[in-house]
Amino acid sequence: MRRLILALAMIWAGFGAAAQELSALARLVPQDSRIEATQDGTVRLSLALSQPVPWRVRVMADPPRLVMDFREVDWQGIGGIAHPGLPDLRAGVFRPGWSRLVAELPGPMLVAEAGMVTEGATRVEVELHPADAAAFAEKAAAPEPPGWALPPPADVPRPPAPGSGALVVVLDPGHGGIDPGAERDGATEAALVLGFARELKEALLRQGGFTVVMTREEDVFVPLETRISIARAAGAHVFLSLHADALAEGEAVGATVYTLSDDASDRAAQTLAERHDRADLLAGVDLTEQDDLVAGVLMDMARTETVPRVERLSAALVTAIKGAGLRMHRHPHQEAGFSVLKSPDIPSALLELGFLSSARDLARLQDAAWRAKMAAAIVAGLKDWAAKDAVLSGMAGQ
Ligand SMILES: [Zn+2]
Incomplete structure (x- = not known):
């Protein structure tokens, strides 16, 4: 994890205009991605991507889960990296332009380290440690950034004129x-x-x-x-x-x-x-x-x-x-x-x-x-x- 070029604190700030320019479609490289779990309950997630993209990571409660959002990543093959440490991975488009990866956690856990490595291949690395319920609840309750709510339904056709019969x-x-x-x-x-x-x-x-x-x-x-x-x-x-x-x-x-x-x-x-x-x-x-x-x-x-x-x-x-x-x-x-x-x-x-x-x-x-x-x-x-x-x-x- 020492080669990480972004500290966790910077990830949330990574929504800036410069980051937004990296909007071409990235791909998961499943054969280079992996999950590891150690006996003390630490779980490490390493995702290889075809190119860097803006991203963020957080935890959410009820049930405890890791939520990672990425700008336009094609998740084909994600099921193949599931591991007893994180057995249930789901990923796909969350809102236009953004895709989400959700992993249910075995219990309350916190993100101890997270970052994107861009030297050589692009990797996103996240290390999770077991945490007590109160510390987890506090992190999970962190509000979403402004503008991050799901978009309202778009392009809903007008209802037909009364009496049109359709x-x-x-x-x-x-x-x-x-x-x-x-x-x-x-x-x-x-x-x-x-x-x-x-x-x-x-x-x-x-x-x-x-x-x-x-x-x-x-x-x-x-x-x-x-x-x-x-x-x-x-x-x-x-x-x-x-x-x-x-x-x-x-x-x-x-x-x-x-x-x-x-x-x-x-x-x-x-x-x-x-x-x-x-x-x-x-x-x-x-x-x-x-x-x-x-x-x-x-x-x-x-x-x-x-x-x-x-x-x-x-x-x-x-x-x-x-x-x-x-x-x-x-x-x-x-x-x-x-x-x-x-x-x-x-x-x-x-x-x-x-x-x-x-x-x-x-x-x-x-x-x-x-x-x-x-x-x-x-x-x-x-x-x-x-x-x-x-x-x-x-x-x-x-
Ligand atoms: Zn159904």
Whole structure:
């Protein structure tokens, strides 16, 4: 560590204008990167990069984790350097122009030394020492620098003019950026559901009568709360979150429609909802204020007409998907406390297109003909729901 040219104190200052000029894309060099742990609990992380980039490091609490932000680093191969000292590494785009690496820590630890070596190859070296809870809590509570908050949703289309008649569908491809979602055989949930969402959008536009807004158009991290904000800003009539998670519990196979409830259908459904909140938490989103919002929202829901509309939405989707002869889970409609479904007044559903824990579901998701059939079924389901909903809840003309 003696060759480090930057002291820790300078890292935060490294956000200056000069540092910003180094904005070309850097790459992780996985074969030259490593993690080491010693018996006294010290963990050393050494990341080789193809070129120097502005970066910073900090710790965050609940759970204890190391968070490193870098200007535009391609993290391909990061999974290969995981080590018992830091077994769970995740990395990806955090906000435009910045990528984030998050490593869960085995307990409270502090950054003892950190720096970037630029003589010869570029390396970022971080040494972590076990720390007492109070010292860790103090460092973890350090405020973020100004301007570092996640950006507000950008480019949200205006809602259609009243009476235009188009049903505003907000499609929400799950995960993205630093949060790849489930992974199997090199495929990620984030990429699969984004691809499917684009195809579904095309199918809805071809059908006509729909305006479609997507919560993300690329491989970028979008907090759950922002996804809801985008739906509100777009004046959504219906919100459909698209996923393909992995489930260890039981034999999870086939498409499943989830709707919001504070009582989950079963343990697996509850785990699934919690895992999505946890992905947000690990990425750096503060969920404490959202929890208060959520409690109020659940009470509001009981007072609104949204619940029966959501019931009709899930029934319409299940009927259409089954009607198309597509494989559904043996319990095709389930309930759980998914944060992304908590808009009080927008009928919302989360569709697991399949489960990446199933090889057959993955094969289906990678089959263009299957996806086209699924997209057509969802279009039919939404059309059917909209027609019934207009009659039953007087939505027409809204
Ligand atoms: Zn998911």
